[in-house]
Amino acid sequence: MxxxxxxxxxxxxxxxxxxxxxxxxxxxxxxxxxxxxxxxxxxxxxxxxDQSIKLAFWADARSRAAFECFRDVISFDTTYNTNRYNLVCGSFVGVNHHGQSTLLGCSLMKNEEIESFKWLFQCWLRCMGGNAPKGFLTD
Known part of the structure; x- marks a missing residue:
C-alpha cells in the first residue's frame, strides 16, 4: 500500500x-x-x-504581464462539463493591441455556486495585484 x-x-x-x-x-x-x-x-x-477538485485557478507570469497592458475589458466565460471529470472550465480573456484574444487566467470548478464564483474572482484579483479591470463582461 x-x-x-x-x-x-x-x-x-x-x-x-x-x-x-x-x-x-x-x-x-x-x-x-x-x-x-x-x-x-x-x-x-x-x-x-480521494482528492476531488472543488476549485482551481491558474494564471502565469505572462498572463499577469498581459493584464497590466490589456485590462480595458476582461471577459469571463464558462463552458459546461466539457471534460470527463465534469468540471466547469472558466477562462479570463482580454484583448491585446492587435485585437487578438489573450488568456489572462483559467479555472476549474466542481459547481457554479455563488461562493465558488466569489472565491474565484477574489483569487483572480489578488493574482492580478489587486487591480480591477476597467470593464468586465460575463456570460
Missing part, C-alpha cells in the same frame, strides 16, 4: 463523485468498495486517497 502504488480508477472516481452529489459520505462509499472487493487488502487505494 505504498502511496506510489495506490490509485483511483476513473470508474471509482465517478462513483465517488456521483455518491458525493447524492449526499452519500465518502466513508460510506469507501465501505461499499471494501464490501464489494471482499476486504481492505483487495483494494489498491485507501479512503483518504
Amino acid at each position: 505504498l502511496k506510489q502504488h495506490r490509485e483511483l480508477s476513473m470508474s471509482i472516481r465517478r462513483t465517488i463523485e456521483n455518491n458525493e452529489e447524492a449526499g452519500i459520505r465518502l466513508s460510506k462509499t469507501y465501505q461499499s468498495f471494501v464490501a464489494a472487493a471482499g476486504g481492505h487488502r483487495e483494494l489498491n487505494f485507501i479512503e483518504k486517497d
